[in-house]
Amino acid sequence: MNVAVIAHAGKSLGGGLDELRRVLAREGVETPDWREVPKSRKAPKQLRKAVEAGADLVFVWGGDGMVQRCVDTLADTGARVTLAVIPAGTANLFASSLSIPQDIAAAVRIGLSGTRRRFDLGKVAGEHFAVMAGAGFDAAMIDDADRGMKSRAGKLAYFGTAVRHVGDDPVQATVTLDGTQWFSGPATCVLLGNIGTIAGGIEAFDDASPFDGRLEVGVSTAQGALQWARTLGRMAFGRTDDSPFVQVGSARKVKVRFASPVLLELDGGARTPVRKLKAKAVRAAVTIAVP
Structure with missing residues (x-):
């Protein structure tokens, strides 16, 4: 797999992004395409770049806002890329509904070896x-x-x-x-x-x-x-x-x-x-x- 990380730099979970790097390295992903953004609205541009660079699995670090920006981008581009959520936000409603825990190691394992499912989305006001x-x-x-x-x-x-x-x-x-x-x-x-x-x-x-x-x-x-x-x-x-x-x-x-x-x-x-x-x-x- 070609793995990328799109991370909201202002969000925290466990040992933070340093722990995420360590966990990925232990799982054999030592040099992911790593991209940090200061706000969720900056994520689509970086996600498109990661997809263009060949990513087929993208870890999204953040909350529901980051997930929304990323699924919107993938749905618009039609890219057959798998999204894996690291729930580092406030509510994390999407991750919770999928039983993805607020645990970095567990969320990484789900991303690397979990089941791949095609999900419906809603679309309103162009998003x-x-x-x-x-x-x-x-x-x-x-x-x-x-x-x-x-x-x-x-x-x-x-x-x-x-x-x-x-x-x-x-x-x-x-x-x-x-x-x-x-x-x-x-x-x-x-x-x-x-x-x-x-x-x-x-x-x-x-x-x-x-x-x-x-x-x-x-x-x-x-x-x-x-x-x-x-x-x-x-x-x-x-x-x-x-x-x-x-x-x-x-x-x-x-x-x-x-x-x-x-x-x-x-x-x-x-x-x-x-x-x-x-x-x-x-x-x-x-x-x-x-x-």
Whole structure:
């Protein structure tokens, strides 16, 4: 194998990147194509260079943002390259859903000798995502956490910013699934899921699968602390679609229109506000090394 490493230099796990070098060397990978970036948005350029240089296995060191940037790049290029995740981020939702541990040696072994599987991705606003995209409450919560709190408090930052946004006003939204209007009304959050698990191991979408060629779609109408607490409690201890404040569906193609601009997020990374979205499931878009 021709092995490359794309590493977010600001992320840490175990003994850090020095330990990753040592583990790879013990496994016989002494001179990988090593590329570090200061921000996840710098990863696509380095990944394309690694692929052009002949890499067929790429270790991605970082969190969900790094994974998203890398799967988006591979899906766009169509390169038949295997991605292996070293979960060195804050939430690591994608790695957790695949049972990839936060252990450098174990994650490296999965990358070198684990099973190769082709995963579906979602695509919205021109970008692919591996886990989930959202507009409204969750995007505002993530954006706030990224403004300094996450670097200081880690996962706890999301709880702090969630409390700050539970009182946000709803926005009139219309959601169309595979050409049929499915929802119209005030919404505080619209989620598109490729994989169902969110922070804390909570199943936002109980039936989500990255192998069925479909996206799960959820609309929340919850307002205020009490309704959001009931919604999250139902997600944690029952089925999300049992909540009176959530409507859940599934589709290959999704269109969303908002009455006013709403902040968008992809796999935990905030994007610019949008008034309309077009999303779709992309079948077997990327190869991932799994246990």
